[in-house]
Amino acid sequence: MKYQIKYNYQTGDSFHTETCEEILEFEWEDLDIAKEGLKKINEHYKWYESKNSYSFNRDKVSKPKWHKVDTSHVSEEYYLMNIRMDNGKELQFWPPWVGYFDSLHWVEIIIKEDTDMRIEVGY
Numbered sequence: 001m002k003y004q005i006k007y008n009y010q011t012g013d014s015f016h017t018e019t020c021e022e023i024l025e026f027e028w029e030d031l032d033i034a035k036e037g038l039k040k041i042n043e044h045y046k047w048y049e050s051k052n053s054y055s056f057n058r059d060k061v062s063k064p065k066w067h068k069v070d071t072s073h074v075s076e077e078y079y080l081m082n083i084r085m086d087n088g089k090e091l092q093f094w095p096p097w098v099g100y101f102d103s104l105h106w107v108e109i110i111i112k113e114d115t116d117m118r119i120e121v122g123y
Helices: 031-051
Strands: 003-012 017-023 081-084 090-093 103-111
Touching: 003 031, 031 081, 031 103
Parallel strands: none
Antiparallel strands: 003 017, 003 103, 081 090
């Protein structure tokens, strides 16, 4: 069985907001590693929130010990996070819920759908 992480977040701009549900492009066969990913997302998001000037917890949350990213293409390391895959490798990515107008609502592990058992007919 394969697992993925689904997330719900708010995004927008100066003129509107919308709530979105998406699925991370990564997948796992090891449920424990997927659960570790959920924990990392939670820890990273709390740290990210504490770095923002509007946060009541400004700089009160420490950088997660596991957080090691290449910052050669971003100004601040808290915009990036890394997540472990089944093969033990860490993948670095920019979470879609990290941005000026974005806020994460929840994340959950889902079982990847078997696309052979679903047909999209259209709207």
